[in-house]
Amino acid sequence: MARIVVITSGKGGVGKTTTSAALATGLAKAGHRTAVVDFDVGLRNLDLVMGCERRVVYDFVNVINQEATLNQALIKDKRVPGLCILAASQTRDKDALTDDGVARVLKELSEDNDFIVCDSPAGIERGALMAMYHADEAIVVTNPEVSSVRDSDRVLGILSSKSRRAEEGREPIRERLLLTRYAAERVAQGDMLSVEDVQEILGIELLGVVPESKAVLNASNAGIPVILEEDTDAGQAYQDAVARFLGEERPYRFLDVQKKGLFGRLFGS
Amino acid sequence: MTQATQKANSPLELKGRMMTLTVLRLLDPSVEVLARELDRRMQDAPDFFRHLPVILDVEAVDDSDLHQDLPGLVGLLRAREFLPVAIRGGGEQWNAAAREAGVGVFSGGSEVPAVRGQTGRPRAVQEQASVSPSTVVEQPVRSGQQVYARGGDLIVLAPVSPGAELLADGNIHVYGSLQGRALAGVRGDTGARIFCQKFGAELVSVAGTYSVSEQFEESVRGAAVQVSLRDGDVLDIRPL
Ligand SMILES: Nc1ncnc2c1ncn2[C@@H]1O[C@H](COP(=O)(O)OP(=O)(O)OP(=O)(O)O)[C@@H](O)[C@H]1O
Ligand SMILES: [Mg+2]
Numbered sequence: 001m002a003r004i005v006v007i008t009s010g011k012g013g014v015g016k017t018t019t020s021a022a023l024a025t026g027l028a029k030a031g032h033r034t035a036v037v038d039f040d041v042g043l044r045n046l047d048l049v050m051g052c053e054r055r056v057v058y059d060f061v062n063v064i065n066q067e068a069t070l071n072q073a074l075i076k077d078k079r080v081p082g083l084c085i086l087a088a089s090q091t092r093d094k095d096a097l098t099d100d101g102v103a104r105v106l107k108e109l110s111e112d113n114d115f116i117v118c119d120s121p122a123g124i125e126r127g128a129l130m131a132m133y134h135a136d137e138a139i140v141v142t143n144p145e146v147s148s149v150r151d152s153d154r155v156l157g158i159l160s161s162k163s164r165r166a167e168e169g170r171e172p173i174r175e176r177l178l179l180t181r182y183a184a185e186r187v188a189q190g191d192m193l194s195v196e197d198v199q200e201i202l203g204i205e206l207l208g209v210v211p212e213s214k215a216v217l218n219a220s221n222a223g224i225p226v227i228l229e230e231d232t233d234a235g236q237a238y239q240d241a242v243a244r245f246l247g248e249e250r251p252y253r254f255l256d257v258q259k260k261g262l263f264g265r266l267f268g269s
Numbered sequence: 270m271t272q273a274t275q276k277a278n279s280p281l282e283l284k285g286r287m288m289t290l291t292v293l294r295l296l297d298p299s300v301e302v303l304a305r306e307l308d309r310r311m312q313d314a315p316d317f318f319r320h321l322p323v324i325l326d327v328e329a330v331d332d333s334d335l336h337q338d339l340p341g342l343v344g345l346l347r348a349r350e351f352l353p354v355a356i357r358g359g360g361e362q363w364n365a366a367a368r369e370a371g372v373g374v375f376s377g378g379s380e381v382p383a384v385r386g387q388t389g390r391p392r393a394v395q396e397q398a399s400v401s402p403s404t405v406v407e408q409p410v411r412s413g414q415q416v417y418a419r420g421g422d423l424i425v426l427a428p429v430s431p432g433a434e435l436l437a438d439g440n441i442h443v444y445g446s447l448q449g450r451a452l453a454g455v456r457g458d459t460g461a462r463i464f465c466q467k468f469g470a471e472l473v474s475v476a477g478t479y480s481v482s483e484q485f486e487e488s489v490r491g492a493a494v495q496v497s498l499r500d501g502d503v504l505d506i507r508p509l
Contacts, residue, residue, distance in 0.1 A: 150412050150432055153412040153430045154413040156409070156411050157410075157411030157412065157414045157433075160409075160411075161414075201448070203409060
């Protein structure tokens with residue numbers, strides 16, 4: 001039985017897809033069989049970030065509609081063994097994700113995987129609710145600003161009341177916070193909320209802090225999950241987060257303002 | 270059967286009693302506008318309104334034609350599970366409309382709610398008469414969530430986020446930080462209070478008298494406080 005992990009946020013553009021790609025890749029690299037599923041019907045881009053957009057033949061909705069088998073639709077990652085991707089459909093309407101269909105696909109994926117990572121769309125509508133419903137764990141991706149924190153808080157409320165675990169009265173979803181696009185200078189200047197501010201409001205365990213970094217855009221343009229860019233700050237921050245996810249303790253990095261030398265200015269963040 | 274037992278078993282008893290009722294003031298003469306506004310409010314707090322007895326105050330629309338639509342308006346309220354019981358503040362044409370609509374007419378009846386606790390009767394007696402259940406919440410109350418303790422106190426053992434809302438007919442206790450909105454005594458209990466361990470509310474209200482964050486004094490922010498109603502219309506926010 002796989003553990004189902006939803007990557008969610010409420011607010012759009014905070015780094016859910018970046019995180020889904022990084023987490024799934026990191027888990028697979030650590031030897032866990034992992035599937036990553038794009039729930040963002042109509043706006044699929046997980047396949048782009050994972051660099052497999054040209055290999056998508058069938059997608060999630062095809063499998064739900066039984067136009068293809070799961071095996072036909074799953075794309076095996078070429079870099080990391082044990083990792084596969086289920087792309088979202090590009091065009092279909094959002095109602096294509098039926099309750100039964102999603103449940104069936106996740107159940108089937110569960111048989112051959114240790115983890116299923118669900119990349120949620122923004123918002124709190126159907127697609128996002130579907131991605132959350134079956135979760136065992138949630139990673140709430142939040143940027144250090146008031147509107148993002150507010151939306152994350154809202155999502156946490158939904159996770160605790162509308163999930164399958166809540167409905168069945170089982171142990172609640174394990175919720176953890178990933179603070180991304182963290183710009184230490186702007187926090188120091190008071191333009192952004194600090195880690196402590198965000199934690200005070202959300203009150204959940206901190207999985208990691210990913211700095212604002214050019215490396216993220218570069219990596220996704222190249223179709224490489226940033227966690228594989230091992231010399232970048234964001235890549236390392238994601239490595240730390242995955243290690244913590246798997247139970248390791250690691251100190252938090254990238255929280256303080258760093259003086260940038262010439263080298264940093266040329267190549268770094 | 271003796272006279273005495275017969276008396277005790279009398280199937281009816283008529284009593285004059287003062288009760289607090291929610292007054293719904295109609296401030297626009299268009300049924301359509303009113304219906305839309307109702308739906309909007311109900312979306313915010315569906316549980317609060319369900320089976321709520323209300324008096325329609327028509328004073329502001331007394332000289333409009335709305336009385337012709339009163340039966341329709343009453344039906345519309347009932348369809349939304351309100352219990353409209355009477356109107357007040359209207360002229361003769363309204364009273365005729367009320368008969369047609371099957372609701373009563375409240376004559377007189379000032380808007381000042383009965384003050385309890387401070388004057389006359391000792392409070393303990395009243396509480397004995399109506400032991401009301403408390404609602405206990407152990408999970409954080411998050412943005413967009415609403416908890417309503419009908420008929421009693423609300424006790425929250427976790428933080429209340431910005432954008433969350435607590436409602437209680439009685440008192441509200443928050444053993445954590447209160448960042449959202451807290452409305453105690455929502456059915457008019459002016460003796461209700463709000464207690465919290467760390468005060469950062471967006472809005473607090475007791476029996477309809479409210480105060481918003483900008484009006485709070487710096488000294489109470491982040492402190493353990495209690496909020497109560499003084500002289501019937503002033504909110505008193507004091508460190509505990
Ligand atoms: N740590 C980071 N530093 C800099 N840019 C980032 C970082 N994380 C994400 N981004 C950028 O932010 C944008 C949105 O990221 P991403 O697509 O992962 O967000 P999302 O939450 O999945 O968005 P959506 O809600 O639209 O699905 C992308 O351009 C991405 O490159
Ligand atoms: Mg996305």
